[in-house]
Amino acid sequence: MSEVLLEVKNLKKYFQIGKKQTLKAVDGVSFQIRKGETLGLVGESGCGKSTLGRTIMRLYHPTAGQVLYNGKRISGHLSKEENRECCRKMQMIFQDPYMSLDPRMKVVDIVAEGLDSQNAAMSREERESRVVKLLEMVGLQREHAGRFPHEFSGGQRQRIGIARALAIRPEFVVADEPISALDVSIQAQVVNLLRKLQDELGLTYLFIAHDISMVKYISNRIGVMYLGSLVELTSSQAMFDRALHPYTQALLSAIPLPDPKTERKRSRIVLEGTVPSPVNIPEGCKFCSRCRYAEDVCRRITPGFHQVEEGHWVACHRYAER
Amino acid sequence: MQNMEVTKDLFGPAEADAEEREKISRPTRSGFQDGWIRLKQNKGSVVALAILLVLVALAFAGPAVARYDYYTTDYGAIFQAPGPAHWFGTDKFGRDEWSRVWYGTRISLLIAVVAAGLDLLVGVTYGSVSALLGGRVDAVMQRIVEVLIGIPNLIIVILLMMVMPAGIGTLIIAMSISGWVNMARLVRAEILKLKNQEFVLAARLLGTSNREIIMKHLIPNTVGVIVINTMFTIPSAIFTEAFLSFIGIGLQEPKASLGVLINSGFQVINSHAYLLFVPAVVIVLIMVCFSILGDGLRDAFDPQMRI
Amino acid sequence: MSLLEVRDLHISLQTYDNVVQAVRGVSFSLEPKDTLAIVGESGSGKSITVKGIMKLLPKTGRIDAGRVIFDGRDVTEYSERQMRRLNGSEISMIFQDPMTSLNPTMTVGKQIMEVLREHEKMSAQDRKARAVELLRLVGIAYPEKRFGQYPHQFSGGMRQRVVIAIALACNPKVLVADEPTTALDVTIQAQILDLLKSLQRKINTSIILITHNLGVVANIANKVAVMYGGQIVESGTVDEIFYEAQHPYTLGLLASIPRVDDDSGSLKTIPGTPPDLIDPPVGCPFAPRCDRAMKICRLLRPEHTRISGTHCSACWLQHPYARQAAGKEET
Numbered sequence: 001m002s003e004v005l006l007e008v009k010n011l012k013k014y015f016q017i018g019k020k021q022t023l024k025a026v027d028g029v030s031f032q033i034r035k036g037e038t039l040g041l042v043g044e045s046g047c048g049k050s051t052l053g054r055t056i057m058r059l060y061h062p063t064a065g066q067v068l069y070n071g072k073r074i075s076g077h078l079s080k081e082e083n084r085e086c087c088r089k090m091q092m093i094f095q096d097p098y099m100s101l102d103p104r105m106k107v108v109d110i111v112a113e114g115l116d117s118q119n120a121a122m123s124r125e126e127r128e129s130r131v132v133k134l135l136e137m138v139g140l141q142r143e144h145a146g147r148f149p150h151e152f153s154g155g156q157r158q159r160i161g162i163a164r165a166l167a168i169r170p171e172f173v174v175a176d177e178p179i180s181a182l183d184v185s186i187q188a189q190v191v192n193l194l195r196k197l198q199d200e201l202g203l204t205y206l207f208i209a210h211d212i213s214m215v216k217y218i219s220n221r222i223g224v225m226y227l228g229s230l231v232e233l234t235s236s237q238a239m240f241d242r243a244l245h246p247y248t249q250a251l252l253s254a255i256p257l258p259d260p261k262t263e264r265k266r267s268r269i270v271l272e273g274t275v276p277s278p279v280n281i282p283e284g285c286k287f288c289s290r291c292r293y294a295e296d297v298c299r300r301i302t303p304g305f306h307q308v309e310e311g312h313w314v315a316c317h318r319y320a321e322r
Numbered sequence: 323m324q325n326m327e328v329t330k331d332l333f334g335p336a337e338a339d340a341e342e343r344e345k346i347s348r349p350t351r352s353g354f355q356d357g358w359i360r361l362k363q364n365k366g367s368v369v370a371l372a373i374l375l376v377l378v379a380l381a382f383a384g385p386a387v388a389r390y391d392y393y394t395t396d397y398g399a400i401f402q403a404p405g406p407a408h409w410f411g412t413d414k415f416g417r418d419e420w421s422r423v424w425y426g427t428r429i430s431l432l433i434a435v436v437a438a439g440l441d442l443l444v445g446v447t448y449g450s451v452s453a454l455l456g457g458r459v460d461a462v463m464q465r466i467v468e469v470l471i472g473i474p475n476l477i478i479v480i481l482l483m484m485v486m487p488a489g490i491g492t493l494i495i496a497m498s499i500s501g502w503v504n505m506a507r508l509v510r511a512e513i514l515k516l517k518n519q520e521f522v523l524a525a526r527l528l529g530t531s532n533r534e535i536i537m538k539h540l541i542p543n544t545v546g547v548i549v550i551n552t553m554f555t556i557p558s559a560i561f562t563e564a565f566l567s568f569i570g571i572g573l574q575e576p577k578a579s580l581g582v583l584i585n586s587g588f589q590v591i592n593s594h595a596y597l598l599f600v601p602a603v604v605i606v607l608i609m610v611c612f613s614i615l616g617d618g619l620r621d622a623f624d625p626q627m628r629i
Numbered sequence: 630m631s632l633l634e635v636r637d638l639h640i641s642l643q644t645y646d647n648v649v650q651a652v653r654g655v656s657f658s659l660e661p662k663d664t665l666a667i668v669g670e671s672g673s674g675k676s677i678t679v680k681g682i683m684k685l686l687p688k689t690g691r692i693d694a695g696r697v698i699f700d701g702r703d704v705t706e707y708s709e710r711q712m713r714r715l716n717g718s719e720i721s722m723i724f725q726d727p728m729t730s731l732n733p734t735m736t737v738g739k740q741i742m743e744v745l746r747e748h749e750k751m752s753a754q755d756r757k758a759r760a761v762e763l764l765r766l767v768g769i770a771y772p773e774k775r776f777g778q779y780p781h782q783f784s785g786g787m788r789q790r791v792v793i794a795i796a797l798a799c800n801p802k803v804l805v806a807d808e809p810t811t812a813l814d815v816t817i818q819a820q821i822l823d824l825l826k827s828l829q830r831k832i833n834t835s836i837i838l839i840t841h842n843l844g845v846v847a848n849i850a851n852k853v854a855v856m857y858g859g860q861i862v863e864s865g866t867v868d869e870i871f872y873e874a875q876h877p878y879t880l881g882l883l884a885s886i887p888r889v890d891d892d893s894g895s896l897k898t899i900p901g902t903p904p905d906l907i908d909p910p911v912g913c914p915f916a917p918r919c920d921r922a923m924k925i926c927r928l929l930r931p932e933h934t935r936i937s938g939t940h941c942s943a944c945w946l947q948h949p950y951a952r953q954a955a956g957k958e959e960t
Binding site for chain 1: 670671672784785786787814815816817818819820822823841842843844845846847848867868881882883885887888896897898899900902903905
């Protein structure tokens with residue numbers, strides 16, 4: 001197995017709302033991403049997956065914990081030089097194809113933004129030829145360079161965002177729900193593009209999404225988040241074959257399959273109620289208010305995140321009994 | 323087209339056309355070009371813009387084409403009704419009203435534009451600094467703004483006018499001293515909104531320096547708000563100037579501004595109403611046209627409207 | 630007789646300097662107890678089609694041609710006012726975002742009673758009883774207590790239930806649901822889909838469901854119409870569309886969804902971008918992206934060809950000449 005590229009150690013990000021209340025958006029998350037792999041991160045809205053991605057990308061200061069890149073700490077305060085290094089190696093693709101491109105800039109300037117800020121001394125011709133190459137890499141054409149973002153469709157905009165992120169040849173890319181706002185046929189386009197680019201450029205991805213079926217397709221391993229914590233983490237195959245956490249099971253069972261005959265026969269685990277607010281979460285397992293198997297111990301003690309099989313981590317007291 | 327004959331050879335495979343697949347039908351236009359096209363479709367705005375242009379042209383060319391200047395008195399020709407010699411008549415000192423009206427318009431516009439420019443400069447700087455630094459600095463700067471808003475505008479202006487010598491410069495300073503507050507708040511709100519926009523985050527992650535982010539992303543995206551707000555500041559500055567001159571603490575004769583002219587016209591309203599009528603019409607036209615144009619600009623450049 | 634019949638509907642939207650031909654000749658019919666899913670990507674005209682039927686088009690929208698016949702009545706020329714009387718009592722609609730369709734300053738109970746007062750003659754007491762009953766019907770626990778609460782006290786999924794309760798207040802014959810689960814999480818989506826299915830069994834409403842999620846379609850619909858570029862390109866029963874699809878777009882769409890239960894590991898995509906309906910393609914709207922496109926596809930718009938009693942596809946590949954050409958190649 002290849003070496004570890006990114007390691008997240010007990011990362012916490014709390015937001016203070018008002019004087020007394022604390023929103024625990026990310027609450028003690030640990031995982032590793034190996035070079036060249038894709039780690040998928042799924043969870044429902046408000047589970048903290050986007051905050052986690054942004055904290056790793058240093059857009060937020062972590063409340064506690066560390067992020068290590070190639071064994072070096074990159075969270076917290078860094079020197080200017082280290083900062084530049086981070087920028088060059090880690091990039092991000094954003095969710096909203098409409099808000100992630102500056103409406104006042106032409107595509108050529110959007111894509112070249114990273115080039116401009118990383119090496120200012122680039123000739124005009126080189127800059128343009130690099131941009132055209134990047135656009136072609138994501139399936140767009142030379143003549144698109146002079147247009148403004150609002151003239152493009154959602155999928156095309158997302159590809160422009162990908163070209164922008166890849167312009168400075170990063171090693172690690174956080175894709176924060178890059179396909180949620182796109183149509184089905186376009187989702188597949190973008191995901192296939194990301195896979196192709198991964199093969200060609202040797203990229204490592206953290207792929208955040210709420211659509212678990214798309215995540216399965218692109219990821220080697222998948223982590224499931226619930227209320228700021230990882231509840232299960234394993235290879236994507238194992239996740240679908242033998243999910244251990246009751247939340248993961250419910251999540252998998254809730255996806256409607258595009259297959260009417262199966263859908264007619266299928267019985268699904270329907271979760272009662274809704275996700276509790278991430279403000280002032282009580283002690284114990286965070287999922288116990290909606291869990292079919294909850295027992296006394298689940299309400300009292302927060303379960304640890306343990307490796308129960310090779311590469312299969314789960315945070316549940318009762319995974320073995322069922 | 324639909325009547326075309328369906329023949330067998332049409333059922334051969336067609337060439338795939340990569341360009342057609344990523345085709346964009348719309349013409350390339352920047353947001354500003356887009357807005358301009360929309361503005362042109364708004365008839366009210368176009369008419370308002372045309373009237374304003376005519377008024378500005380007259381303000382500069384009007385006195386020049388007249389045979390009289392605005393300050394020479396002629397006691398042999400006082401209170402003449404509008405006619406071929408004096409197009410808008412003469413006032414109580416026999417001064418040519420046509421020259422005085424356009425000269426006054428020029429002064430009023432000058433005061434308003436310079437005051438609005440000062441508002442813009444101070445307001446944009448203050449607002450963007452406050453929004454960008456954030457934290458404690460922002461909190462302190464906002465408290466200062468709140469205090470300034472709390473003191474009635476007119477009181478500050480009147481007090482200042484009383485301690486300072488009368489003149490155009492004083493008027494401008496008096497109006498700008500609290501006028502920038504609105505602009506500062508608007509710009510601050512806009513930048514705070516933009517700061518967390520995904521394209522600004524992306525720029526930060528790409529290593530773009532703060533200065534570049536401000537120049538390349540934040541300012542271009544706030545220009546719309548700034549221009550539109552200025553469009554509303556100018557008429558209110560014209561109004562304030564007219565009001566101050568009307569109550570007698572603004573400009574003094576023989577200088578002319580729309581306020582001064584309305585004041586002297588008002589004194590003879592019963593006998594020579596034309597002396598009030600002409601400057602009043604001009605000021606109303608300026609204020610209404612600026613407001614309509616401002617509304618039109620807001621509609622045209624509002625990003626929500628873009629389809 | 631069909632409950633709702635739409636014939637050759639054309640709708641255009643005026644932008645400030647262009648005309649978008651959003652719907653270009655859509656026809657379908659809805660029988661009692663049907664659940665018809667209209668599937669398509671954004672900009673395919675699916676939402677505008679039902680908005681046109683419901684007279685809820687934006688100010689810039691216009692019905693250029695076509696007829697809408699509801700329950701034997703031609704409602705195409707109905708005024709907004711006449712349509713509003715029909716809306717809510719015989720045909721009602723739920724939207725994607727439950728928050729925008731609820732009034733934040735009114736208790737949910739009042740909002741349900743409001744609809745009842747407009748459309749049915751009932752005493753205040755009966756109305757209240759009916760409102761509580763409706764809340765119970767849509768699976769809201771403690772309906773008496775929830776009756777007096779405001780929308781912000783409900784979670785997203787619960788709000789959508791309230792919206793459904795309002796829509797069903799007068800036992801409509803047709804319920805139009807425009808992306809009812811798109812804004813919700815998967816686990817909540819599953820709850821709402823189950824609810825819609827059980828309600829349909831209980832009160833015999835026909836449903837028109839607009840969605841882009843084929844999983845949702847497979848779960849709930851019995852008939853499907855696939856829209857692309859402002860036209861219906863294929864329609865049929867749910868099994869016909871999922872297992873015997875003929876149109877290259879439908880096939881491409883089905884191939885581009887990853888299957889959790891399938892491990893082939895490859896995902897097909899449809900290259901390119903949907904057409905901008907400011908300037909729609911002359912022939913088949915899908916031709917520029919279709920890998921089986923023929924010369925004729927670029928020149929002429931294909932007619933709907935019947936494949937079975939219920940299955941139609943608008944594609945030149947269904948033409949006898951195309952079959953001959955394909956046959957020749959094989960031999």
